[in-house]
Amino acid sequence: MEKIIVHGGPALKGTVEIEGAKNAVLPIQAASILASSGKLALTNVPALSDVFLMNKVLSFLNVDVAFDRDKKSVTFDASRHLSSEAPFEYVSKMRASMVVMGPLLARVGRARVAMPGGCAIGSRPIDLHLKGFEALGATIEQHDGYIEASADQLTGANIYLDFPSVGATENIMMAATLAKGTTLIENVAREPEIVDLANVLNKMGARVFGAGTETIRVEGVATLHGCEHSVVQDRIEAGTFMVAAAITGGNVLIKDAISEHNKPLISKLLEMGVQVRDEVDGVRVIGTSQLKPVTVKTSPHPGFPTDMQPQMSVLQLMANGTSTLTETVFENRFNHLDELRRMNARFTIEGRSVALQGPTAFNGAEVAATDLRAAAALVLAGLVANGYTTVTNLQYLDRGYCDFHDKLAALGAEIERVDIDADVRQIIAKRQKSVSSNLN
Numbered sequence: 001m002e003k004i005i006v007h008g009g010p011a012l013k014g015t016v017e018i019e020g021a022k023n024a025v026l027p028i029q030a031a032s033i034l035a036s037s038g039k040l041a042l043t044n045v046p047a048l049s050d051v052f053l054m055n056k057v058l059s060f061l062n063v064d065v066a067f068d069r070d071k072k073s074v075t076f077d078a079s080r081h082l083s084s085e086a087p088f089e090y091v092s093k094m095r096a097s098m099v100v101m102g103p104l105l106a107r108v109g110r111a112r113v114a115m116p117g118g119c120a121i122g123s124r125p126i127d128l129h130l131k132g133f134e135a136l137g138a139t140i141e142q143h144d145g146y147i148e149a150s151a152d153q154l155t156g157a158n159i160y161l162d163f164p165s166v167g168a169t170e171n172i173m174m175a176a177t178l179a180k181g182t183t184l185i186e187n188v189a190r191e192p193e194i195v196d197l198a199n200v201l202n203k204m205g206a207r208v209f210g211a212g213t214e215t216i217r218v219e220g221v222a223t224l225h226g227c228e229h230s231v232v233q234d235r236i237e238a239g240t241f242m243v244a245a246a247i248t249g250g251n252v253l254i255k256d257a258i259s260e261h262n263k264p265l266i267s268k269l270l271e272m273g274v275q276v277r278d279e280v281d282g283v284r285v286i287g288t289s290q291l292k293p294v295t296v297k298t299s300p301h302p303g304f305p306t307d308m309q310p311q312m313s314v315l316q317l318m319a320n321g322t323s324t325l326t327e328t329v330f331e332n333r334f335n336h337l338d339e340l341r342r343m344n345a346r347f348t349i350e351g352r353s354v355a356l357q358g359p360t361a362f363n364g365a366e367v368a369a370t371d372l373r374a375a376a377a378l379v380l381a382g383l384v385a386n387g388y389t390t391v392t393n394l395q396y397l398d399r400g401y402c403d404f405h406d407k408l409a410a411l412g413a414e415i416e417r418v419d420i421d422a423d424v425r426q427i428i429a430k431r432q433k434s435v436s437s438n439l440n
């Protein structure tokens with residue numbers, strides 16, 4: 001078992017590099033299915049467990065996948081005959097593998113995908129994805145824990161999403177690229193990752209208009225081909241390092257971060273008294289010892305991102321006074337707070353809101369991550385806690401952060417990642433060696 005051990009104290013200083021966005025690359029990987037000729041060649045690909053898993057799903061579907069970790073690149077060739085089934089083994093591990101469904105329907109005319117379950121942060125239904133496919137003319141059936149969608153030829157339609165779901169927008173947009181006629185999708189998600197996906201689809205020969213606004217229009221084309229693309233920077237990783245700089249009273253340049261993508265977070269940091277400024281090669285964040293309390297409410301982009309909520313709660317707990325935080329996107333995304341309580345955090349939850357009582361003198365403790373951003377939040381609290389904090393369940397962290405502890409250590413944090421089992425194996429091996437040398 002691996003653990004991160006962090007000793008609180010040092011103010012972070014220096015420059016940190018950000019990877020390509022997990023939430024952009026995953027649907028773009030799935031989009032490779034749409035290319036019946038040529039290769040889709042991606043650069044700025046983060047080495048994350050979710051990215052590896054999506055590569056496995058695509059290989060299973062008979063897409064040829066070549067990943068180069070050193071070059072941070074991956075190439076997909078989907079020109080062969082493709083299979084249409086994404087089994088439970090994958091979908092249960094990563095909900096985002098659902099986004100193969102739209103591309104499969106469009107390219108193969110059939111998709112059989114294991115029904116995704118909920119996860120720690122919420123029940124996460126997929127009704128909007130399915131309604132969209134049905135509107136495009138697909139027949140949807142559910143058997144033995146699988147969703148089966150089929151259509152000889154998808155046909156353009158007008159679709160209104162009840163909620164601007166990121167995954168549903170991506171799935172429907174991809175399905176519509178090869179549909180006959182025009183599809184109008186209203187009340188869509190407007191996240192930067194949607195824009196990145198639309199850019200790739202257009203490079204592949206699709207005709208997608210309006211990504212980044214509330215309405216997307218897709219004019220169907222007959223076929224799509226490969227292309228080259230560099231994945232957009234990860235605004236959530238960038239935001240996490242912004243909070244790390246702010247929380248420790250540090251001075252950090254987040255290289256190549258796009259401030260436009262992090263406006264809602266930056267606006268809250270400024271309100272708290274943190275200095276944030278655009279520089280030629282990124283965004284600089286300079287902390288303050290006098291953090292002011294703020295009110296934060298998550299909502300779909302361009303609102304405050306739910307994926308920054310757990311990290312933000314740690315910063316709010318450091319402010320001089322009571323802050324409030326309301327989670328409107330997921331129904332169960334306060335799990336990290338119970339762990340933070342073990343580190344001395346004081347708060348009161350009422351429904352979807354929490355009153356966070358600052359300032360907090362965090363104490364080091366043994367804590368366990370419950371999900372991806374909870375893992376990051378616990379490490380952040382450890383950066384300012386008295387003594388040592390040990391964070392376990394790092395499989396969650398690895399879904400979305402690459403070399404997180406190394407990047408923090410390079411900024412001056414006293415942090416280490418240890419493999420307890422490897423240490424135990426080493427101790428046993430050493431003992432065995434000394435026993436055998438005593439016997440000789």
Ligand SMILES: CC(=O)N[C@H]1[C@@H](OP(=O)(O)OP(=O)(O)OC[C@H]2O[C@@H](n3ccc(=O)[nH]c3=O)[C@H](O)[C@@H]2O)O[C@H](CO)[C@@H](O)[C@@H]1O
Binds near residue numbers: 023130164329
């Ligand atoms: C891989 C990826 O990009 N993940 C992101 C994506 O997840 P994901 O695409 O799953 O998130 P959605 O935007 O779809 O979900 C938002 C809300 O809508 C609900 N909903 C969604 C679909 C549906 O058919 N029915 C329904 O009720 C969900 O339960 C949730 O409460 O957007 C989330 C919201 O910004 C982020 O937290 C995730 O990091």
Ligand SMILES: C=C(OP(=O)(O)O)C(=O)O
Binds near residue numbers: 307372373
């Ligand atoms: C919730 C997240 O991701 P996913 O939708 O992949 O679970 C996240 O990135 O914080």
